[in-house]
Amino acid sequence: MGRKGDSPSRSEKLWRWRYGCHQVFLKIGYHKKRYLLYILSFYIGLLFPAFCIANIRSADQVIYYTTFDNMEDAVQIDWFSSGFDVPEAGGTEYSVSAYYQEDFPQWNHQYMAVKGIDEHYFYPLPEISGRGFDEQELREGARVCFLDKKNAKRYDCRVGDRISVCGEELRIIGIMTDAKFEGMFLPFETMKEICRNKQNVQFTGIFKADTEEEKARIAAFVTEELEKYEGVEVQGATDGRTIYENALATKMQWRTVRGIGAAVSALFFLMNETVVLMGKAKKERQTIGIHMALGATEGEMKRMLFFETLLVTFCSAMLVLATLLPFARLASLESAVLLDHTAVFWFLAAAFFMCEIITVVVMKHVFTGESRHVYLRESL
Numbered sequence: 344m345g346r347k348g349d350s351p352s353r354s355e356k357l358w359r360w361r362y363g364c365h366q367v368f369l370k371i372g373y374h375k376k377r378y379l380l381y382i383l384s385f386y387i388g389l390l391f392p393a394f395c396i397a398n399i400r401s402a403d404q405v406i407y408y409t410t411f412d413n414m415e416d417a418v419q420i421d422w423f424s425s426g427f428d429v430p431e432a433g434g435t436e437y438s439v440s441a442y443y444q445e446d447f448p449q450w451n452h453q454y455m456a457v458k459g460i461d462e463h464y465f466y467p468l469p470e471i472s473g474r475g476f477d478e479q480e481l482r483e484g485a486r487v488c489f490l491d492k493k494n495a496k497r498y499d500c501r502v503g504d505r506i507s508v509c510g511e512e513l514r515i516i517g518i519m520t521d522a523k524f525e526g527m528f529l530p531f532e533t534m535k536e537i538c539r540n541k542q543n544v545q546f547t548g549i550f551k552a553d554t555e556e557e558k559a560r561i562a563a564f565v566t567e568e569l570e571k572y573e574g575v576e577v578q579g580a581t582d583g584r585t586i587y588e589n590a591l592a593t594k595m596q597w598r599t600v601r602g603i604g605a606a607v608s609a610l611f612f613l614m615n616e617t618v619v620l621m622g623k624a625k626k627e628r629q630t631i632g633i634h635m636a637l638g639a640t641e642g643e644m645k646r647m648l649f650f651e652t653l654l655v656t657f658c659s660a661m662l663v664l665a666t667l668l669p670f671a672r673l674a675s676l677e678s679a680v681l682l683d684h685t686a687v688f689w690f691l692a693a694a695f696f697m698c699e700i701i702t703v704v705v706m707k708h709v710f711t712g713e714s715r716h717v718y719l720r721e722s723l
Contacts, residue, residue: 367650378655384619385659388612393663393690394671394680395605401681402597405523410590411465413551417583418558420548420565423576427535429548430568432561436551438463441534443544445508445527450498456526457508459534465549469524473502473517476530484532489517491525511537522678549583558582605693613697620652620705649702656698660691 371378429439441459446452460468462481471489480487488508490500495518505512506527513529538544548565552558562580569575664687671680 364647364650367647367654371651371654381619381623381655382658382662385612385616385655386662388608388615389659389663389690389694390667390670391608392605392612392693393667395601395608396690396693397667397680397682397686399598399601399605400683400686401523401679402594402601404521404681406590406594408467408469408523410587411467414465414587415584416553417465417549417551418562418580419583419586420550420562420569420580421578422546422548422569423543423578424546424569424572425540425542425544425574426572427531427539427544428572429546430565432550432565435561436463437548438465439531439546439548440464441531441544441546443538443541447507449507450494455494457534457538458526458528459531459538460528461531468528469519469521471517472520473515475517481530482532484530484536486511486513486533487516487529488513488533489519489528490515491519491527492522493525509537509541555582609693609697613700616697617701617704620701621708624648624705624708645706648706649699652698652702652705653695656694660694664690 427441438461440461443457444454445457446454460476460481462478468475469489472492473489476485476487479485488506490506494500495515500506500515500518502515502518504515506515507513508527508529513533519528550558550561550565552561566577566580569577664682668677668680668682671677
């Protein structure tokens, strides 16, 4: 031991830090049942904030898949038809997709969404396990398709298997791994050939335009041409800017509501766990006094308390990350949760930040100016 007033060397500081950590592990091992309750308490408190963060990320992904670059410079026209004739707007870049519900007898007559896309499809495609469509398949109408993960798992379908759609055999070349996508994707030309007699297929045409006047001209022309076809019901034209702004407004509303929910639950977590840890510190006053009697400084005791809280928070956070998705599946909320790297980062950052706040509050309550003398007296 050095003389009073001497500053400890670097090696001595490292040894004292290791010794403090060792004491923490010994205490946790001895009071393991009590610390399991602490971990469970932290886990319950962190579960809802984690769900809110993952839900916000889920909303962000939905917006990503429902918007595309330069969406403001486009006009969208929707119509129902039993035919697949599409007006050609000369010199204008455009994309047409079709959507309907198909009855699958081989799957107990389950109805599933079937969507046809062309080679100019503007929206981002979902992540695929397998491979995507190539331009030739989209242009020539190859007998290929994507299937969503949920139905692929339910009916034991894999890449390379074949599935019957409208009496035609299609080969599955990709499984959509994102749970938000349900149903089947196939080339528009394929749907045009095998589903021509389907009633009330919903079509969406997106036409690019540089100016508002051009948008109005294209919308009027395409609508007029569609009305010439038999059995066509035009739903209307929508400015791409309006769709994009509505998507952003929805995103902000979603984030605000989930953010408020996460903030409120985090506040309750802070209040509850602060009371829990203060009670814990009160029970350990005698232990703190013994450590101080053996030469531990107040700073070392604070670091030991911080390390304990950090370990409890880490175990609780790992438990949350391990169980969040299984709980979401049990509640049929898998599509509402996205636990990607961004969500994990923000959740862990929030959890450890709250851990630091709790530790600071508890230390201010526990280590007062006369705390050393009080704890030393209680340990005797």
